[in-house]
Amino acid sequence: MKKLLTAASLLALTTLPSLAEPLKIGVITTLSGPAGYLGEQVRDGLQLAIDQEGGKLGGVDVELVVEDDGLKPGNGLQIADKFLNEEGIKLITGIIFSNVAGATVPEVVENDAIYISPNAAPSSLAGAGCNKNYFVVSWQNDSLHEATGAAAKALGYKKVVALAPNYQAGKDAIAGFKREFGGDVTEIYTQLEQTDFAPEMAQIRAAAPDAVFQFHPGGMGIAFLKQYVQAGLSKDVPMIVSEPSADGVILGAVGEAAVGLKATTHWNADFDNDANKAMVTAWAAKHPDKPLTTYGQQAYDVGLLIASALKKTGGIDDLDAFRAALKEADFASTRGDFKFGQNQHPVQDWYMVDIVAGSDGKPVWVTKEKLRDDVGDVYAAECKM
Numbered sequence: 240m241k242k243l244l245t246a247a248s249l250l251a252l253t254t255l256p257s258l259a260e261p262l263k264i265g266v267i268t269t270l271s272g273p274a275g276y277l278g279e280q281v282r283d284g285l286q287l288a289i290d291q292e293g294g295k296l297g298g299v300d301v302e303l304v305v306e307d308d309g310l311k312p313g314n315g316l317q318i319a320d321k322f323l324n325e326e327g328i329k330l331i332t333g334i335i336f337s338n339v340a341g342a343t344v345p346e347v348v349e350n351d352a353i354y355i356s357p358n359a360a361p362s363s364l365a366g367a368g369c370n371k372n373y374f375v376v377s378w379q380n381d382s383l384h385e386a387t388g389a390a391a392k393a394l395g396y397k398k399v400v401a402l403a404p405n406y407q408a409g410k411d412a413i414a415g416f417k418r419e420f421g422g423d424v425t426e427i428y429t430q431l432e433q434t435d436f437a438p439e440m441a442q443i444r445a446a447a448p449d450a451v452f453q454f455h456p457g458g459m460g461i462a463f464l465k466q467y468v469q470a471g472l473s474k475d476v477p478m479i480v481s482e483p484s485a486d487g488v489i490l491g492a493v494g495e496a497a498v499g500l501k502a503t504t505h506w507n508a509d510f511d512n513d514a515n516k517a518m519v520t521a522w523a524a525k526h527p528d529k530p531l532t533t534y535g536q537q538a539y540d541v542g543l544l545i546a547s548a549l550k551k552t553g554g555i556d557d558l559d560a561f562r563a564a565l566k567e568a569d570f571a572s573t574r575g576d577f578k579f580g581q582n583q584h585p586v587q588d589w590y591m592v593d594i595v596a597g598s599d600g601k602p603v604w605v606t607k608e609k610l611r612d613d614v615g616d617v618y619a620a621e622c623k624m
Contacts, residue, residue, distance in 0.1 A: 259300070261294075261301050261302040262296075262299055262300065262301045262302070262330070262554060263302050263328045264301055264328070265318075265319075265330065266281070266285065266303050266305040266331075266332055267306055267315050267318045267319060267322075267332075267334055267343060268281050268282060268305065268306075268333035268334060269307065269335045269336060269339070270307035271307050271310075272310060273434075273457055273458020274310055274335065274456065274457030274458055275307075275457075276457065276488050277335045277358075277456065277457050277534050279529075280531075280535040281332075281358065281534050281535070281538040282305055282333070283529070283535060283538075284357070284536065284538030284541075284542070285303060285332070285357075285538045285539070285541060285542050287521055287522060287525060287539055288539050288546065289303070289542060290521070290525070292546065295546075296546040296549050297545065297548065297549030297551075298550060298553075299554060301545075304328065306321075306322075308334070308343075310335075310336055310338075310339065312338050312341070313342070314339075315339040315340075315343035316342050316346055318343075320346065323346070323347065329352045329353060329555055329558070330352065330353050330555055331352060331354050331355075332355045333538075334356065334358065334359050335358050335456075336359055336406075337360075337361040337380060337407040338406045340359035340360075340361060340364070341361055341364070341407055345364075348370040348371075348372035351558065352372065353372050353374070353555070353558065353562065354372060354373050355374045355375075355376060355541050355544065355565070356373075356374065357376055357534070357537045357538040357540075357541045358534060359377075360375040360379045360584060361380055361407045361408060362381060362407070362411050362414075365379050365380075365582050365618035365619070365621075366619075369583065371583075373583060374544075374565055374579070375583065376537055376540050376541045376544055377505075377537045378584070378585055378587070378616075379585075379615075379616035380407070380408050380412065380415065381411045381412075381415030381418065381617060381618075382415060382589075382617075383412070383482070383505075384413070384414075384416045384452075384481050385415040385416070385419040385611075386481065386503040386504075386505075386589035387415075387479055387480065387481045387502075387503045388415065388419030388421075389589075389611060390479060390501060391416070391422075391450060391479050392420050392421060392422065394450075394501065396420075396449040397423060398422060398423040398425075398446075398450075399422060399423070399425070399448050399451065399452050400424075400451050400452070401413045401417070401424050401425065401427070401453070402426075402427045402439060402443075402452070402454070403454040403455070404429050404430060404454075405429065405430060405431065408454075409428060409429075409454060410428075412481070413454075416452050418617070425446050425448065427439055427442055427443075429455070431459075433459060433462075434459070434462045435462075436466045436467075440467065443472060443476065444472065447476075448476060449476075449477075450476060450478065450479055451467075451472070451477075451479075452480065453478065454480070454483065454484055455483075455484055456483040456486075457483075460483065460489045461488075463484075464478075464484070464489060464496075464497065465492070465493055465496075477501070478500055478501075479500070479501040479503075480500065480501075480502050480503075481502065481504075482502060482505070482506075482533045485497070485500060485594060485604075486530075486533060486534070487530025487532050488530060488532065490594065490601070490602040491601065491602075494601070495596065495600065495602065497594055498595060498596050499594065500602075501591065501592075501593065501594070502592050502594060502604065504589070504590055504592055505533070505574050505587050505590070506533055506537075506574040507590065507604050507606045508531060509604070510573070510574065510575060510606070513571065514571040515573040515574070518536065518539050518573050519531060536573055536574070539573060540570075540572050540574070543570040543573075544565060544568060547564065547567070547568070547569045547570035548564035548565045549561075551564040551569075552564050566579055566583065575587075576588055580616065580619045581620070581624065582616070583624075584615065584616050584619065585615070586614065587613070588611065588614070589609070589610045589611040589614060590607070590608065590610060591606075592605060593605050593607050
């Protein structure tokens, strides 16, 4: 005989608490084309931080919603609009390129949502254009290359040819390099996504500099470095680069010809701290065939930052509380020292690395010396928050 449900039983069933939906984190990043591996690193770095906590960040269930911007600002803007207005996502990250960030970040932060950058940090958003809803975990574009300018100066170079793509991050790169280098600089601007650098090789040869500084991330960097070696320039003109132009994928593609390069960075896999050791070990176990680059590290630190804030707030319903918790940066960064400056961009240390042959003959970074301590960025003073 069937048991009839009483009114009390029905009421109990209808008032059972529903399972809470995971907090959605929108990820707008570049996953296609020659630069696609950069977005993969960001996605995988974020996911690794989540996996380390069993699907949570700061005790809160989270879910990544990942979309490919194709390195097109219009795509980034469309994805942001969908996240904000169709999916109700209030926490967004992931952008690699500054042209995409310049078009997309204002849309996010001006619509009462939080954007945390794992990479792109253009000067236009660091000074007077700063915003209480905008945080950067990587570096400010200029400061990234200021370290390389300081290294070039320390190495005794006087005359340098500096090359970078003709977009905001490229302009910031050369501006930052020149600011700390102080010597004679010939500027050459290439095209975003350019792959044939024969004219630039001829210009470098004609200039006969002491060294070359170049900023070309992703597939551009692979093409540039390969052609530099093929042109025979690497035998006569040393090259010094910032971290995006010598990541593990670029070094793997170029091979032993990359040995001997000098580079600067805010992080390396050989850093001796517990957070870094945990990340490097976990990455190697999950991605044995993928080198861990600064893009993955930066995204992992984004995950740690979000976790530190969620641990205090339990969610993002109270954006003021969540924003305040983020600003405290109460987490152990894989890079070591880290805090936010006035404009919510990093204050951190910078290092010089040598690129040497590892035990397997493949080029790897070896940290040599600290170049700069507790460095913020030149635009922070213009930020009124």
